[in-house]
Amino acid sequence: MLLQALQGIGQQVRSVVIAMRCPGCRQIATFDGAIPHDAGLLYNGQIVQAGLRVCPNPSCRTVIYFIWDVSVGNLLASYPPERLDFDSANIPASITKALEEAITCHANECFIAGAIMVRKTLEELCHDRGTKGNNLKERLRNLGTAVILPQELLGGLDDLRLLGNDAAHIESQEYSTVGKEEVGVGIEFTKEVLKAVFQYSNLLGRLRSLKRTP
DSSP states (O other), X not given: OHHHHHHHHHHHOOOOOEEEEOTTTOOEEEEOOOSSOOEEEEETTEEEEEEEEEOSOTXXXXXXXXXXXXXXXXXXXXXXXXXXXXXXXXXXXXXXXXXXHHHHHHHTTOHHHHHHHHHHHHHHXXXXXXXXXXXXXXXXXXHTTTSOOOHHHHHHHHHHHHHHHHHHOSSSOOSSOOSHHHXXXXXXXXXXXXXXXXXXXXXXXXXXXXXOOO
């Protein structure tokens, strides 16, 4: 009976257009081609639509599998999952690797691991800049002597450290939860710190190189 119902839905579903950041090229794209058709399925107790889509970017063409909530017209899940964007230009490999892993954990809903990797990114940043201290809190405090950062970014570094602590320990919790939003904001804040440390000066140099020689 259930199989017949799903077969019937599979014949009635219409191709849906999905707008998302491609997990391959990380560009915002409109996925609108089915391969070869969508089907109706039972997912977590509800009838949904599922199928395959291809990134329209000719140099990417990443294939995703999606699950679509027909009743409200919403993307429930996709694989590979959508990832936060990250420009790693001019950022050392060890720091890039740590933040990329945080982004991967976030995309796969491993939020505790993601928060720990955000903290690991800060550890790698302090190591790269050669800041000293008996613990990460002291090293972050001393980071201001090694790099030029706006006070708001410097002040927020300790909040990122506490987020990582909450993920790793069960006592002295500073955050009510370590979930998608907390880790997502932590990653975005870390990206801004890395831009200020490694990328702004390069961008300024590129701009100045375009000026005419007096």
